[in-house]
Amino acid sequence: MKRWLTWAATLLTAASVHAQAPTASGEITKLDKAAARVTLKHGEIKNLDMPPMTMVFRVTDPKMLDGLAVGQRIGFTAERINGQYTLTSVTKAP
Numbered sequence: 541m542k543r544w545l546t547w548a549a550t551l552l553t554a555a556s557v558h559a560q561a562p563t564a565s566g567e568i569t570k571l572d573k574a575a576a577r578v579t580l581k582h583g584e585i586k587n588l589d590m591p592p593m594t595m596v597f598r599v600t601d602p603k604m605l606d607g608l609a610v611g612q613r614i615g616f617t618a619e620r621i622n623g624q625y626t627l628t629s630v631t632k633a634p
């Protein structure tokens with residue numbers, strides 16, 4: 541319970557700095573353009589208080605996935621929108 545409250549407080553804090561989500565990095569392990577979903581093996585996501593892990597994200601626009609492929613390393617910003625972790629920007633990393 542205490543842990544949940546800490547997590548909820550972190551999300552509220554993240555929402556208040558909505559416009560300044562820091563860039564995180566990750567590697568694409570699965571792509572589903574039709575469903576606008578991408579699976580990332582990602583590093584720490586500071587604004588979501590999330591440690592490194594592999595998980596599914598939605599994207600705000602499936603066009604963000606154009607030109608990307610499994611194995612591509614990316615820089616991205618992610619936010620929690622309507623209860624779902626969502627990529628709000630993606631850039632290819634070398």
Ligand SMILES: [Cu+2]
Nearest residue numbers: 590593594595
């Ligand atoms: Cu995660």
